[in-house]
Amino acid sequence: MYVILVYDIEARRVGRMLKLCRQYLNWIQNSVFEGEITEVKLKELISRAKKFLVLEKDSIIIFKSRDEKWLEKQIVGCEKNKIETFL
Amino acid sequence: MKKTYYLFNAGRMSRKDNTLQFTPQDEEGKELPPKYIPIESVSDLYCYGALDANSALYNFLGKSQVAVHFFDYYEHYTGSFMPKDYLLAGKVQIEQTMHHVKKEKRMVLARLFIEGAAFNMLKNLRYYNNREKNVQPQIDSIEQFMEMLHGYTEVDELMGLEGNIRQCYYQAFETIIDEFTMGNRTKQPPSNEVNALISFGNMMCYSLCLGQIYHTQLNPTISFLHEPGARRYSLALDLAEIFKPLLVDRTIFTVLNKKQLQADDFRIELNRCIMKDAAKKTFVKAFEERINETIQHRSLKRSVSYKHLVKLECYKLSKHILGVETYKPFKTWW
Numbered sequence: 001m002y003v004i005l006v007y008d009i010e011a012r013r014v015g016r017m018l019k020l021c022r023q024y025l026n027w028i029q030n031s032v033f034e035g036e037i038t039e040v041k042l043k044e045l046i047s048r049a050k051k052f053l054v055l056e057k058d059s060i061i062i063f064k065s066r067d068e069k070w071l072e073k074q075i076v077g078c079e080k081n082k083i084e085t086f087l
Numbered sequence: 088m089k090k091t092y093y094l095f096n097a098g099r100m101s102r103k104d105n106t107l108q109f110t111p112q113d114e115e116g117k118e119l120p121p122k123y124i125p126i127e128s129v130s131d132l133y134c135y136g137a138l139d140a141n142s143a144l145y146n147f148l149g150k151s152q153v154a155v156h157f158f159d160y161y162e163h164y165t166g167s168f169m170p171k172d173y174l175l176a177g178k179v180q181i182e183q184t185m186h187h188v189k190k191e192k193r194m195v196l197a198r199l200f201i202e203g204a205a206f207n208m209l210k211n212l213r214y215y216n217n218r219e220k221n222v223q224p225q226i227d228s229i230e231q232f233m234e235m236l237h238g239y240t241e242v243d244e245l246m247g248l249e250g251n252i253r254q255c256y257y258q259a260f261e262t263i264i265d266e267f268t269m270g271n272r273t274k275q276p277p278s279n280e281v282n283a284l285i286s287f288g289n290m291m292c293y294s295l296c297l298g299q300i301y302h303t304q305l306n307p308t309i310s311f312l313h314e315p316g317a318r319r320y321s322l323a324l325d326l327a328e329i330f331k332p333l334l335v336d337r338t339i340f341t342v343l344n345k346k347q348l349q350a351d352d353f354r355i356e357l358n359r360c361i362m363k364d365a366a367k368k369t370f371v372k373a374f375e376e377r378i379n380e381t382i383q384h385r386s387l388k389r390s391v392s393y394k395h396l397v398k399l400e401c402y403k404l405s406k407h408i409l410g411v412e413t414y415k416p417f418k419t420w421w
Binding site for chain 1: 088090091092093094095096098104105106109111122123125126127128368371372375
């Protein structure tokens with residue numbers, strides 16, 4: 001499964017969310033991550049996030065797609081972080 | 088599917104916030120902005136450049152079951168950091184050893200490995216034979232060698248036969264590859280471009296097999312066709328035999344005949360040929376694309392990548408060892 005995850009979280013907790021997401025997905029922009037992930041790993045990510053989030057104030061949106069090829073990505077301006085496996 | 092990361096750039100890998108942080112360096116040693124690699128998506132790391140790392144990182148990689156394979160300046164495989172075995176199975180271990188010790192049992196497997204390898208080589212040759220490259224003489228002689236397969240009773244003899252088949256096969260490379268000549272197969276050190284590519288590719292295939300064996304219960308040090316030596320994972324060599332024609336050789340033909348690699352991508356030093364960094368990168372990219380290609384598996388009835396085929400091969404092997412199902416080497420069916 002290929003997902004795009006965006007979050008809008010109060011400044012005090014945003015650092016924790018960033019660190020958590022980095023373990024599972026690729027950072028592409030402030031508050032935006034994307035990448036290949038399994039169903040289970042995504043559940044794990046969400047349940048770990050719920051531990052510190054205040055659900056009345058914070059929000060996470062996950063866009064799912066079956067495969068990366070069903071996602072058309074257009075970039076205007078600069079690409080902040082290219083996703084690569086060749087470093 | 089977890090991904091393989093290839094590190095060509097020099098830099099520092101460290102554990103940061105429970106994930107990996109890679110800080111690349113430019114040619115002058117200046118640090119560039121760090122990149123974060125999601126640890127949950129990493130299956131293994133291949134290191135070609137100079138990598139700085141500390142034990143905290145290796146502890147973390149070990150816990151996350153990420154293997155690191157190292158290669159030296161001359162692109163030789165130097166070794167791997169393997170995390171602690173996590174799939175232990177005494178029964179498989181014992182049976183695997185038994186299959187090595189009992190000569191009849193070992194011969195069965197050794198023969199099957201050669202059969203699979205030769206079949207896949209023939210498949211490659213036939214493919215090019217249909218595309219106006221005349222390799223019929225090599226096909227004929229390999230077929231003749233194949234007929235001798237069942238007459239042998241010693242593993243050494245089989246290894247000899249394997250050598251003969253491979254020699255024939257490499258002769259066909261002259262015809263298949265347009266721009267370059269290959270001459271004899273030379274290793275340690277490879278004398279020309281094609282030989283350098285074969286060595287490099289075989290080593291990639293070898294590390295791939297090792298990586299996949301790690302994720303099964305098999306013991307990578309006990310082999311059947313190759314003699315299990317000290318300090319090497321010889322089962323990976325056995326498995327690699329079957330996949331080399333499909334993964335390595337086809338990639339070589341593609342990058343050379345499509346002119347993705349050309350003469351100036353190589354450097355000839357004192358009787359050896361070295362791939363330049365850009366050439367390594369191009370080849371690894373092509374190889375990576377190849378192993379991630381998917382095919383429709385006939386008995387599983389779903390699409391699987393070539394990389395996964397290697398793991399399936401390990402499963403078949405464990406089944407054979409445990410006496411569940413006789414091993415059938417992987418043969419390209421398309």
